[in-house]
Amino acid sequence: MTNFAFLEAEWPSLYEAAEKASNAVYPDPRTACFYARRALELAVQWMYKHDYSLLLPYQENLSALIHEPTFKKVAGEAIFNKARVIIRLGNQAVHSNSTVLLHDSLTAINELFHISYWLARTYARKEKPEPGLSFNPDELPKTTVPRQTMEQLRNLEASLREKDEKLSELLSDKSALDEELKRLRAEVAKAKEASALLTDTHDYSEAETRKSLIDLLLKEAGWPLDRAQDREFEVAGMPNEKGIGFVDYVLWGDDGKPLALVEAKRTTRDPRVGQQQAKLYADCLENQFGQRPVIFYSNGYETWVWDDSMYPPRQVQGFYKKSELELLIQRRKSRRPLSESEINSAIVERYYQTRAIRRIGEAFEKDNDRKALIVMATGAGKTRTVIALCDLLMRCNWVKRVLFLADRVALVNQAVNAFKKHLPDSAPVNLVTEKDTDGRVFVSTYPTMMKQIEEINSGQRRFGVGHFDIVIIDEAHRSVFKKYKAIFDYFDSLLVGLTATPKNEIERNTYSLFDLEPGVPTDAYQLEEAVKDGFLVPPQAVSVPLKFQRQGINYDDLSDEDKEQWESLDWGMKTEKSPIG
Structure with missing residues (x-):
């Protein structure tokens, strides 16, 4: 038995990719992260093919597929964010020269297990996985296998992509779906309805996912987090009995002063509940080092930045790089008043x-x-x-x-x-x-x-x-x-x-x-x-007979690009469809 045995009967391709990821976790973390992302890709493609409630997004890449609102609605926040972790780790494996750690491959395979469990629980038409099933790292083999290079993984990625079904072509015309797929879709819909009636008691380890997301976002911004002082940094002066606190993350400048701190909230609550705590940590760091850090607080899903010497808090999509934080802090003193500076009349004079x-x-x-x-x-x-x-x-x-x-x-x-x-x-x-x-x-x-x-x-x-x-x-x-x-x-x-x-x-x-x-x-x-x-002249109307004025426009005659542009226009709330045939 393996961690992914429950996939083999109904999802053999997904099972094969998950097993390849499992077998590589210890000997080749880079390859393990690659196959975890590959398994996710197969799972998501299967969903779009068999679940009629999912709508194809503008693009067909994995990131676009999981961000499509109908996917997020079906999968829920927990599964969506686990997919984000796997995608980021997979991208790092294929596109980054930096070392992929055992911790990364263990994270990827663990998150893949939860997603696979959810998939089987939601869509399995036969036997569903046991409610108490949990990931067992002891079942991961520790054998030695040849490590794959980034170039080999990139070539493999390209060859696999060529073999994948093109969802846009397969699903472009719902009326043309073959009878077998229609039958499977009906079966899947029935299984999905039955699953919705049952309480899901599985522990999806959401706190671990949040921590993984924060770590990945920081690493993407160039913070290796490889020193003791980067995490759980002790500060004095907190308003508690001992006067001691521990900052989740401190991002340091080359001069040894704190550029930013990150308060990580480990619950599903709004990350802004950590705002006051983060401010107190910033006070302590400023007292100790003579420089006020920029404040971040995040639960892994949402991240906020607060440079409280200049702006109120605002939501951001990730963390600043070191050079960007240095600029923010340097501008506190170097920024000059705009109202007192001249506008270059050689550029504009009106x-x-x-x-x-x-x-x-x-x-x-x-x-x-x-x-x-x-x-x-x-x-x-x-x-x-x-x-x-x-x-x-x-x-x-x-x-x-x-x-x-x-x-x-x-x-x-x-x-x-x-x-x-x-x-x-x-x-x-x-x-x-x-x-x-x-x-x-x-x-x-x-x-x-x-x-x-x-x-x-x-x-x-x-x-x-x-x-x-x-x-x-x-x-x-x-x-x-x-x-x-x-x-x-x-x-x-x-x-x-x-x-x-x-x-x-x-x-x-x-x-x-x-x-x-x-x-x-x-x-x-x-x-x-x-x-x-006198800077412009009034427009002159010129009558030019055009084909569409004489014959009109038929939607079916438009190119795909013109159809897309036409559909992007706003026809107002009262018009349900664009005013052409």
């Missing part, structure tokens, strides 16, 4: 451009806001305005690195050229064509940046959550946020949106994304004003 920059500066400096939305008519110089804004923020030590996002390659090229012309010292980088180049200003399309966020090299993400100090969104309309909101959730930065859409026509949701009242952007300069000031 009154409405300088007014927009000043209003953004007031929002950031006076109101302590982190988001701003500018409405400016097409042709009025939006790009030059934000270049001058970046110049001001850089000179005043508010910003070091900038991300400028546009929805088309042509606009990326245009923005890069504008930065090179007006702010050449910023070393602008076109991420579409210069993926490995470094600089201070990065210009990218949304899909390119999505891929960059997911990329991990040597166990670390190239762009950490704190890499960019400001993100600028060109043409900030709702469809961008609907499709690429993950980018703005990921980066913990100042955010500036640009749009030519009149302020009374911008969707309410766009304003809420910038924490603004509907109809009240940070600043606006619209077409009517630009025409009145």
Whole structure:
């Protein structure tokens, strides 16, 4: 018998991958993490194929599949987060040169066991696993096997992916599903309904999962956590009987001073319950070392950052790297007032451009806001305005690195050229064509940046959550946020949106994304004003007979790309479908 014997009857492929992971845990942790992720991939693909309640996401990779809302609803928070741990460990095994430890492979196989148990309990049509079944590490073999290299694992990953069924092709037309799959789906649905009536008494060890997630997030940010003082660091001055406390994690600078602390909550409760405890730890560390650390508190699922000398707490997607924390602390003293610094008139000279920059500066400096939305008519110089804004923020030590996002390659090229012309010292980088180049200003399309966020090299993400100090969104309309909101959730930065859409026509949701009242952007300069000031001329209407005006548009005749773009538009709450045939 093995830990995964209950899978063999109904999930032989999953059982085989789980056994390969089990056999490699001790002799080859890297390979064990690889096969644990492979087993997870097979389990998730099986679910999408057989559970009709799951909807395919925009992309078909494993991360996108588990983040799809219908999957998270079916699997629940515990299984979703265990999948996150396995994916991260699997990615580390294939893409990181750093050592994969025995602790990592044991974590991966343990989490895979819980997911496999849940899968069998939920979907098994025959015999379900015993309620009291638990993972037994003593059943893991300790034999010696040849270790696989990263290159071998990457080649294996590619070959396995080629053999996998393409879910998008298999499930694209529900009416065309073969009779066998329809029968299996009906059986699975029946088994799932029966399982839902039974109480799940299995111990899914959620506290261990939370700790694993925190460790992985810290390691992805470049914190090895390999010294005694990194964990459970003792501090004096706590308001308790002994006056002693133990900080879960301390992130140290090269000078031996604390850059940040992490308070880890080991319950499903909101991590913010640890806010006051973390503040007391920060007080103790400041008294001992003369430097106040940045505060993080997390339960592994949600993480909050609090630099209480500058901003209120806010939720983030991970932890800052060492260099990013050093910048945060250094800016406490070096940041200069924006209102007292001149705007570069060689970049912008029109009154409405300088007014927009000043209003953004007031929002950031006076109101302590982190988001701003500018409405400016097409042709009025939006790009030059934000270049001058970046110049001001850089000179005043508010910003070091900038991300400028546009929805088309042509606009990326245009923005890069504008930065090179007006702010050449910023070393602008076109991420579409210069993926490995470094600089201070990065210009990218949304899909390119999505891929960059997911990329991990040597166990670390190239762009950490704190890499960019400001993100600028060109043409900030709702469809961008609907499709690429993950980018703005990921980066913990100042955010500036640009749009030519009149302020009374911008969707309410766009304003809420910038924490603004509907109809009240940070600043606006619209077409009517630009025409009145003589900077723009009124539009001229030209009648051009077009095919779609004469014959209409048929949805079925559109390309897949056009269909996707059409479906991303907001047709309003009253319209259930797009107004074409």
